[in-house]
Amino acid sequence: MAGSALKRLMAEYKQLTLNPPEGIIAGPVDEENFFEWEALIMGPQDTCFEGGVFPARLTFPPDYPLSPPKMKFTCEIFHPNIYSDGRVCISILHAPGDDPMGYETSAERWSPVQSVEKILLSVVSMLAEPNDESAANVDAAKTWRDDRNGFEEIAQVTVRKSLGL
């Protein structure tokens, strides 16, 4: 039988295809390599990202689920918790050992209980409610805090771009 990481990823893929959560599509880039996933996240309703479809890439480590995957948006997105190169900064994607920001308790970090679905749902809620206290993109956090209208305008632009308009 194949490695446990692969088995778990296959199980998660199956789960995600059978019961897809609302607004999320995810799966391996190709069936040969289950450690590279592509995800499409719809901007949550009633937020400034509504209507957008944001592609992201998930890279799983060989020892998944003991270590967290990495997630990176492959489109342009302006958000306090997403680095300008697209990397997503949420606490559940951080391994318990390292604390890049020094503010998270280990209780909100990665654990094998998490899954792709939970990660993506967290990302959706992160899109809906940015956490400007631990900003990955300082400009975005500042705009979010000081100039909400400006932020929403920029978000609308990225939404349109993500749709190819």
Added chain:
Amino acid sequence: MRSFLLTGLSLALTATVIGNAYYQKKQFYPSVVYITKSNPSMAVLYIQALVFVVLTGKMLRALFFGQLRDAEMEHLIERSWYAVTETCLAFTVFRDDFSPRFVALFTLLLFLKCFHWLAEDRIDYMERSPAISWLFHLRALSLMFVLGFLDIMFVRHAFYSTLLKGPSVQLVFGFEYEILFTVVLMIFIKYVLHAIDLQSQNPWDNKAVYLLYSELIMGLIRVVLYIAFVFIMIKVHTFPLFAIRPMYLTVRAFQKAAQDVILSRRAIRNMNTLYPDATPEELSSGDNVCIICREEMTTNCKKLPCNHIFHTSCLRSWFQRQQTCPTCRLEVLRMPRPAAAQQAQQQQQQQQAQPAQPPADNQNPFNNMPGMFGGFPFQWPPNAGGQAVPPPFGWPQQQQQQQQQQQPGAAGGAAPTSQAQTQAQAGTASSSSTSTSSTSTTTSSSSTATPGVPPFASMAPPFPGSMPFMPPMMPPMFSPFSFPPPPVPMSGLSEEELRAMEGVERGNVEARVQWLRDIQALLDGAMLLIGQYNTVASQMGTMGISTAPTAPPPQASSSQASSSSSPSSSLPSSSSLSSSSATLSQTAQLQDNAQGRAWPQGEGARPKYTSTISNTHTTDSPERARSSSISQDAEKQVEGAVGGAPAKEEDIPKWENPREEGHEDEMHEVRKRRLQHFSQQNSSPGDESSSSSGKHEQH
């Protein structure tokens, strides 16, 4: 495309050079001589040789690996750059031996290294690929065979040439190929392990362990090889600069492997000794999917103290990283094991019982306070005198006892049953707030999760799943004099500060909660003193606080009832007040007794100080109200005002043990007088509210 162009260009150049030589000399030998004499021609030919080598490499790669994956390619390029730099460094050491043959050998070495790396990546990929074809096995096996064979041949050659001609650059090659041979061996071991794993349907639990150990052994061999090599090189030539980086990496890898093995062993040992195997019933009841691997659990499962069940192998690999429960993050290693707890308990017992065994009726200080410490699941020191039970499992028993003893008080009291329940609830809540501050929030939240349920029912021996283990309350309270710092008196409260405690705003509630905490601290201290007193009393043979039935329960409850009609009880949800009451009189009395001053034994004259604390401890709950009537004794000890903001640590004056003060006689006189005064008030119920809610009268 570019490589095609370059190859073509190189071929054309070579053809031109050879054609030109042949055209000039007309014969084979003269043209060869001409070419070897001419530097530009040789340069062209060297480039052509390199192109041929690259082409061969590509061909072999296509043969053994097929298409390279992106990650493999990236890996290869990254490592090649390091290898090239190190080769150049090696050239500097062996500049005397520099010759085309030497360069060719190094190039070959570089190529073989690349193939080793690729093979390594490919075998690692075995574990991650959903389908492994027979072609993969064929390629892997033949590649490993070829590489191993080449390595051995080169080592052999280097060995004999060093023996015959003395140390030369062959030393480096021999050593490099030896290292490469260990790589091939490691790849082979991994391949075999993965192949065995692929055969069976079920995951092979011990594969990770075997891998760890083989990595450890290989790491050791490599470290020894490197050390030997550096040693020889220093003796023969000079310090091998080019070997520093790989050597460092090897040592690091070895260290990591050793650490992994240690951690793994520890995890296995812990699992075997600490956690029980999950029984089939536990597995069949409810969800039996292992949350780590998302597979069904049938055998080989372990149950953690928090009742979460996982595969043994999954848990082991997780414990190598972190010693927490994956689901609830309970720090499993910090869990006091039953054995250890028992041991600690016994030690406590010894400490406590050293002077003399306390009388049996003093086993439990709660005996003496019916209806007062309703649901307090406290484990007070004296308790250890009679019962040696590990903290988590001792509670129910103790609580049953309490419950029984509480019966007369609760039943006889005028307080409605609902109040008794909420009282019990508050008991739980306040108990959680006395546990270490780190857990206090979580425990209190979990205790609110069972509203209305008396704690005896909700506190089954192993706590409900998500409830973090309440640390045994010994550490903070155990040393006899670690008295909680007493809060500040209320007499100095200004109007604003008092107003801060009214109302339903967050700030108000926080202020209240802060006061309640302070009161809680006082109560804790009082309980401690009771404990001390019991010990001392038993030691001195004086009478303990066997006052239980004599402080009449109805009186106690009526004072509670009256206290709930104190001003703030007119707040919205005063009916849902959770209250807990405590007598501080005991404390004072105890202190006196402990000093050898016999308190008047007339039971009726015994003062009764009530301190009724009630709050819903969740600060953001809309229904929060509080009626707090604090005994004057408490008020006296409470010093300094706490406004809307919670008191800071440094604001709280340091507690001084009254016993250590010189004017203790004075103190006791004052206290006595006060107590008597209070007992008079208590005897006439009408006065109670005025006395007990003295604080509220200020506004």
